Amino acid sequence: MSYKTIVEDDIDILVVGAGLGGTGAAFEARYWGKDKKIIIAEKANIDRSGAVAQGLYAINCYMGTRFGENNPEDHVRYARMDLMGMLREDLAFDMARHVDSTVHQFEEWGLPLMKDPKKGTYMREGRWQIMIHGESYKPIVAEAAKKSADKVYNRICVTHLLMDESKENRIAGAVGFNVRTGNYHVFKSKTVICGAGGASNIFKPRSVGEGAGRVWYAPWSSGSAYGLMIEAGAKMTQMENRIVLARFKDGYGPVGAYFLHLKTYTQNGMGEEYESKWFPALTEMVGKEYLDTEGQHLSHKPIPTCLRNHAFISEVNAGRGPIHMVTMEAFQDPHLEEIGWHNFLGMTVGQAVLWAATDVDPKYENPELTTSEPYVMGSHATGCGAWCSGPEDVSPAEYYWGYNRMTTVEGLFGAGDAVGGTPHAFSSGSFTEGRLAAKAACKYIDDGKGEGIVVSDKQIADLKEKIYKPLETYQVYSNEVVGGSVNPNFINPRQGLDRLQKLMDEYCGGFGVNYMTNEKLLSIGLKKLKSLEEDMEKIAASDIHELLRAWELNHRVRTSESVFQHTLFRKETRWPGYYYRGDAMKLDDKNWHVLTVSHRDRKTGEYTMEKAPLYHLVGDKE
Amino acid sequence: MPTFVYMTRCDGCGQCVDICPSDIMHIDKTLRRAYNIEPSMCWECYSCVKACPHHAIDVRGYADFAPLGHSVRVHRDEEKGTIAWRIKFRNGKKDMELLAPITTKPWGTAYPKFSEIPAPSEEMRNSELLFDEPKTIRMDDGGLRTLQAAGLKLEAGVYY
Numbered sequence: 001m002s003y004k005t006i007v008e009d010d011i012d013i014l015v016v017g018a019g020l021g022g023t024g025a026a027f028e029a030r031y032w033g034k035d036k037k038i039i040i041a042e043k044a045n046i047d048r049s050g051a052v053a054q055g056l057y058a059i060n061c062y063m064g065t066r067f068g069e070n071n072p073e074d075h076v077r078y079a080r081m082d083l084m085g086m087l088r089e090d091l092a093f094d095m096a097r098h099v100d101s102t103v104h105q106f107e108e109w110g111l112p113l114m115k116d117p118k119k120g121t122y123m124r125e126g127r128w129q130i131m132i133h134g135e136s137y138k139p140i141v142a143e144a145a146k147k148s149a150d151k152v153y154n155r156i157c158v159t160h161l162l163m164d165e166s167k168e169n170r171i172a173g174a175v176g177f178n179v180r181t182g183n184y185h186v187f188k189s190k191t192v193i194c195g196a197g198g199a200s201n202i203f204k205p206r207s208v209g210e211g212a213g214r215v216w217y218a219p220w221s222s223g224s225a226y227g228l229m230i231e232a233g234a235k236m237t238q239m240e241n242r243i244v245l246a247r248f249k250d251g252y253g254p255v256g257a258y259f260l261h262l263k264t265y266t267q268n269g270m271g272e273e274y275e276s277k278w279f280p281a282l283t284e285m286v287g288k289e290y291l292d293t294e295g296q297h298l299s300h301k302p303i304p305t306c307l308r309n310h311a312f313i314s315e316v317n318a319g320r321g322p323i324h325m326v327t328m329e330a331f332q333d334p335h336l337e338e339i340g341w342h343n344f345l346g347m348t349v350g351q352a353v354l355w356a357a358t359d360v361d362p363k364y365e366n367p368e369l370t371t372s373e374p375y376v377m378g379s380h381a382t383g384c385g386a387w388c389s390g391p392e393d394v395s396p397a398e399y400y401w402g403y404n405r406m407t408t409v410e411g412l413f414g415a416g417d418a419v420g421g422t423p424h425a426f427s428s429g430s431f432t433e434g435r436l437a438a439k440a441a442c443k444y445i446d447d448g449k450g451e452g453i454v455v456s457d458k459q460i461a462d463l464k465e466k467i468y469k470p471l472e473t474y475q476v477y478s479n480e481v482v483g484g485s486v487n488p489n490f491i492n493p494r495q496g497l498d499r500l501q502k503l504m505d506e507y508c509g510g511f512g513v514n515y516m517t518n519e520k521l522l523s524i525g526l527k528k529l530k531s532l533e534e535d536m537e538k539i540a541a542s543d544i545h546e547l548l549r550a551w552e553l554n555h556r557v558r559t560s561e562s563v564f565q566h567t568l569f570r571k572e573t574r575w576p577g578y579y580y581r582g583d584a585m586k587l588d589d590k591n592w593h594v595l596t597v598s599h600r601d602r603k604t605g606e607y608t609m610e611k612a613p614l615y616h617l618v619g620d621k622e
Numbered sequence: 623m624p625t626f627v628y629m630t631r632c633d634g635c636g637q638c639v640d641i642c643p644s645d646i647m648h649i650d651k652t653l654r655r656a657y658n659i660e661p662s663m664c665w666e667c668y669s670c671v672k673a674c675p676h677h678a679i680d681v682r683g684y685a686d687f688a689p690l691g692h693s694v695r696v697h698r699d700e701e702k703g704t705i706a707w708r709i710k711f712r713n714g715k716k717d718m719e720l721l722a723p724i725t726t727k728p729w730g731t732a733y734p735k736f737s738e739i740p741a742p743s744e745e746m747r748n749s750e751l752l753f754d755e756p757k758t759i760r761m762d763d764g765g766l767r768t769l770q771a772a773g774l775k776l777e778a779g780v781y782y
Contacts, residue, residue, distance in 0.1 A: 030736045031753040044643040053643045054667035065767075066760045072767045073774055080782075090776060094750075097767040101758040110727035135698070135705045136724040144733050155645075179645055210624055211684035212662040213644075219663050220644050250687045289782045342722055345707050349681075349694060350666035352709055356692035357683040359713045393750055394769055396776050435752050443747065545659065548645060593780045616781035617774045 004183045005464065008151075011189035012036035012450075013441050015149070015434075016158045016174050017043065017224065019050020020138075020427045021379070021416025022195025023145035024102070024434025025441075029193075030148035032442035040152040041176065041187060043548075044220065046142040050197060051218050051379075052427050055135040057346035058256060059113075060426035062103050062130045063096060067121045072096035073617055075128065079424040080616065082304050084290055084574050085593060086238060087383050088421030089617050090390035090399050094436065095422060095429045102432045103130075111140050126260035128424070135346055141431065155179045158224070159467050159551045161192060161232040161412065163602075166454040169233060171411035173455065175463050182544045184464050190450025191411045191441040195434060198377025198384065198417035199223030199559045201497065203242075204505035204512060205373050207250065214350055216245050216252040216372045220552075223376065225385065225418040227555025230562055233602040234407040235387040237420035237595050237612070239559075240566035242374035243382040244515060244578050246312055248325065249368040253351025255325065257343045262330040266312075266369065268320040275303075278311040285576055286587040305381055309577030312371055313514060323369045327362035337363060373511045374579065376563055378417045379430045382578075384563075385420030387597050387612075388413075391436075396615050403444050405437035408599075411450055413437040421595060470541035470550045477540065490540035493549035496532065500553070503528045504560055508567060509579035518583040522568045529561055561607075566596050569609040624661030624684065625670055631678030632656055638670035638679060647679075672698040672705075700729050 013029045015022045018040045029038045042049055063070045075096040076089050107113050112133040114123035122130040146152055158176035165172075173189040200217035213219045230236060247255055258264045268274040279293040291307055312323055331337045340362060344352040354360075360367050378385035386407040390399045405413050415437045416430035425433060444450060477489040485492060491499075504510055507525025509517040517525075536557060541547040572588040573581050594611035601608075625647070627638075632655040638647040639656060646660040647670050656679075658664060671679045683692060691712040698705045707720045734754070742753075751766060759765035769775060 028753055031739070032742060032747070034736065034741050044645065045641050048641050048643050048667070048669040050643075053669060054665065065765070066762070071772065073772050085780075085782065093767075093769075098752055098755070098759070100760070101752060101755050101765075104758045104761065105754065107726075109732050110725040110729075112723045112726050133723045135722060140725060143730050147733050148736065207684065207686055209684075209686045210661045211686035213624070213664040214666065214684055218643065218667075219665050250684075338720065341709070341718065341720060345696075345705075345720060346722065349668045349696075350684075352707075353666060353681060353683050353692060353694045354688050356694055356709050356711050356716070357688035357690070359711050359715070361711070361716055391750055394776070396778070439752060446747075545645060545648070589780050613778045614780075615776040615778050617769075618777045618781055620769075620773050620775045 003177070003468065005186060006183055007186045007188070008039060009188050010037060011039045011173065011187055012191065012445050013038045013438065014173055014187050014189035014192045015040045016192055016194050016228065017196030018046040018142070018145055019195055019197060019416060020052055020141065020430040021418065021434040022193065023141050024431035025193040025195055025415050025438040026145035026149045028435035029438035029442060032439050033445070036442065036445065038149045039187060039189070040145065040149045041156045041158050041174065042152065042154050043157050045154045046145060046152055047139045050138065051221060052138045053218065054349065055346050056132065056137050056427055057134055057343045058125050058129045058131050059103055059428045060129045060256070061099055061424060061429040062122065062128065063100050064121065065100055069121070070127065075424070076617055078128065081301055082381060083383060083423050084286070084304055084306065084587065085614065086241065086574065086595060087423055088390065088399065088595070089615055090395040091388065091419065091422045093617065094391045094394055095425055095432050098436065099428050099432045102428050102435065106141065109140050109144060111137060125257055129256060129260065131261070133346065137427070153185065156185050157548050157551055158228065160463050161228050162188065162455050162459065163232065164453045165456055165459065166452055169409055170453070171232065171409055172453045175460065177467055177547065179544055179548045184467065186460055188455055190445050190453065191413060193413045193415060193434065193437045193441055194225055194229055194418045195415045196224035196228060196418060197221035198225060198375065198379065199556055200375055202376060202500060202504050202556045202560050203373040203510040204501035206370065206511060214250070214252065216247060217375050217377060221377070222552035222555050223559030224552070224555040226562060227558040229386050229407060229412065229414070229418065230558050230600050232409050232412060233600065234409045234412060235597050235599045236562055237385065237387045237597050238383045239376065239562045239598065240570050240596060241382050241384055241575065242376050242563065242578060243380065244309055244374050245372040246309055246369055247372055248351055249370040251348065251351030251354040252372060253344050253348045258325060258327070258340065262336050262340055264325050264327050264330050266323050267326055268315050269322055270320060274315040274320065275308060275311040278314050282307055282310055282576065285573065285585060287589065290587065306575040306577035309371055313577060317514065324366040325369055326366050328364065328366055331363035371511065374509065374515070376559055378420055378422060379425045381423055383421045383423040385418050386414045388419050398613055399615070404440040405433060406440060406444070411444060413441050470539050470547055473538060474540035474542050478542070490538045491535055492540055493546055493553050496536065496539055496553050497556070499532055500556060500560060508564060515579045516582050517567065517579060518581055519568065522564055526564045529557070529564060533557055562598060565598055565607045565609060569596050624664040624666070625658045625679050625681050627656050628678050628680065629655065631676045633676060635675065637673045637675060641669045641673045643667060643669060668696060671696055698724065
């Protein structure tokens with residue numbers, strides 16, 4: 001292969017993946033590291049990359065402390081309730097106490113936040129959400145990162161992190177290739193802040209054929225946050241905690257504004273309220289502490305999202321589908337009707353296209369809802385990701401090793417989807433995590449922790465060979481057959497992705513099996529995944545674009561393995577409605593009121609699983 | 623809704639290639655115009671549609687669930703700071719125009735200039751504060767919440 005090797009040396013802070021987390025890191029790093037060399041490596045173009053590329057119509061995490069609306073600890077309690085107790089409350093508290101600062105700066109930069117004319121506050125969609133005109137959310141935020149970074153490398157698919165050869169378990173940068181030129185890029189850096197994305201498209205999507213791109217989370221969210229960090233030996237947490245979304249059917253248009261602001265509600269195919277009848281049996285499964293239907297309206301506690309999913313799934317299985325969103329009442333108000341449409345245009349245009357194509361006017365027809373395939377991510381309402389240190393003034397000893405948001409690999413930090421145990425961060429919280437990671441990374445460097453890093457030419461050459469191997473495989477074997485995509489020597493990335501999605505769906509609890517799995521199924525699935533991993537050695541790419549897809553698939557496979565291991569480990573059904581362990585259908589606080597933590601040995605690929613204690617915020621008098 | 627490109631409007635400028643988050647807008651080497659090389663990895667995010675200076679890119683609903691005959695068109699104007707949409711239903715009964723702001727400031731002007739801002743003090747570095755905090759948290763001098771101020775502690779065990 002004749003691709004050039006381009007080395008960027010002496011980097012202080014390398015941001016890998018510049019969605020909301022990565023841009024937050026790049027922005028803040030310049031303040032704490034005036035003379036530091038800050039570099040961004042991004043798979044796409046940072047003006048429209050990551051999950052917010054399309055825009056957002058709401059910021060889902062804003063405390064409003066300036067208006068006396070909420071305190072950070074209120075948000076932690078809310079997230080705890082929604083996640084059935086499972087989160088890192090130190091990280092969640094830390095994010096929440098800083099997040100308003102991020103939102104106020106977004107407004108300063110030009111992001112249009114809607115105002116409540118009566119109260120003088122921001123327009124609330126719900127207790128935590130504020131409404132925005134966010135079509136240009138990403139380009140506005142990216143501008144701040146561009147002004148801070150020494151250089152932005154767009155269109156670099158980062159495939160691997162570099163490891164220091166002078167000190168065990170220390171980061172040394174990253175490598176990847178340019179998806180336009182094909183050139184090999186080497187970034188040697190004292191620290192890496194991983195802002196790469198969570199994983200869509202690892203479970204078989206409901207859509208088929210051309211529609212396979214119509215996933216809820218962006219199709220370019222290739223699990224690279226986990227693929228990169230797991231390969232580097234970073235510990236992961238809560239990777240079993242995949243999320244299933246109840247959304248408008250086929251288009252996966254968001255329902256938040258509809259429920260909270262437009263006050264629409266759901267009913268079954270017969271036009272009946274259906275949720276409450278499933279709650280008594282559900283209380284049996286999860287315990288009264290998590291679902292107390294009699295006391296629920298008194299406590300004003302929202303019902304955890306997974307449990308509402310459970311009612312949805314159960315009602316459909318009972319033959320009383322489809323579930324409808326009742327829009328016909330709210331949409332009679334022309335102002336609310338307009339908001340309903342703007343909401344899609346601002347963040348899920350495809351849903352508007354679908355309704356236009358199918359003549360669904362929500363003013364005269366209640367649209368159908370569905371439950372999605374599962375997603376593995378850590379910034380929306382779930383908390384998959386790396387096991388990271390918390391802040392000094394909050395975290396207990398088990399959660400603290402010196403630098404905020406640093407993983408268990410020295411010098412490797414995370415933000416957004418990359419950080420585990422911090423659900424409900426969303427866009428603003430992810431940016432905030434990036435800021436926290438950047439400050440800590442600067443401190444790490446100033447403390448001299450990144451000195452004396454050694455990266456041998458051999459490490460760089462070995463990775464280069466590995467990265468381009470799919471192109472070589474194609475060259476060597478493609479002419480062995482007359483034509484077409486069937487070849488006994490290799491599979492292409494699409495074929496590999498199809499295989500991954502099928503096995504994840506059938507063995508790890510996808511929509512095709514009603515989100516059900518058990519130990520036996522998981523063990524079979526892991527075995528099948530192992531052979532897919534072996535076939536990944538023989539994956540072929542006919543061009544650079546396919547090479548990108550091949551490496552995205554590698555990250556998805558690595559993510560999936562971790563999901564299997566974690567799901568196998570947690571022998572209970574913690575989140576009915578997200579997935580079910582058929583062999584342990586009850587929530588089991590006696591044995592599983594813990595966070596799951598995994599480690600994959602870099603050399604052997606062996607997994608070790610452990611339980612980490614859960615710390616909760618309680619009154620200091622208790 | 624995978625994108626497609628009108629032959630007569632595209633001049634091959636490559637703006638769509640440059641912006642597509644999924645790397646699926648490529649230039650056809652023979653025709654020297656852009657096209658969607660991988661519709662099944664298209665999120666219908668409209669980034670390319672918005673970026674095209676000739677409105678040469680449009681979207682046709684995913685073939686697996688969207689019938690033909692609809693239209694959702696867009697014009698994004700950074701100078702005016704607005705985005706304009708037009709939605710047409712397949713049955714022709716609905717034809718909506720919607721307008722929204724995309725920014726409140728002239729593009730790219732309202733960012734802090736770190737080169738002119740003094741470097742943070744040692745005290746600031748050793749604190750838990752981020753840039754422009756505590757001011758930007760509550761827009762007053764107070765703001766950064768601590769466990770102590772909240773009357774809280776972290777306790778291991780089962781709490782709900």
